[in-house]
Amino acid sequence: DAGVIQSPRHEVTEMGQEVTLRCKPISGHDYLFWYRQTMMRGLELLIYFNNNVPIDDSGMPEDRFSAKMPNASFSTLKIQPSEPRDSAVYFCASSFYPGHSPAYEQYFGPGTRLTVT
């Protein structure tokens, strides 16, 4: 298995531009998570999906952020317009949940390092 795939790996953009991050989860996984990691705030959950449906987006910082999962094998995280404070590493992770606790492990993608100048 190729694992979780993210693209691009690095993105440098100017303030005000639209940024789209992409993720392909592991086949068969029914949960997909988007995280943001910074030195100041650590690893934060932004949003997660179950069977392509957004379940909890309370971690999305503001309306500039949006996420979609049109099918089981693809998700996007979009920032429009981007700001310098959005600079961070964005991770996508996927897992299979048996339907009862405890949760199974999450498999993280390599991340996208976003720099907004």
Add this chain to the structure above:
Amino acid sequence: QQPVQSPQAVILREGEDAVINCSSSKALYSVHWYRQKHGEAPVFLMILLKGGEQKGHEKISASFNEKKQQSSLYLTASQLSYSGTYFCGTETTGNMLTFGGGTRLMVKP
């Protein structure tokens, strides 16, 4: 609410032992431990279940005290490869983890 990890950083010599603690203010279904090396993604180490069950991974083991809502990660006879940042993730609702701030571990020769 984010679980609290301690210490924030630790430096060891090869062969020394370390303990990393994770404490939550909420009742937990499980605790997960991940290790992240510099510039890489977090990698799963183990899951701790309710009931104080202890799990092991190589020379890394952990415990979970359900009543105290605490977990500890034990690294024995540390190796250079153990260097990295360790995160605990606490599960309070189905399949959603909240990660602690991380503990940076450096193992020196």
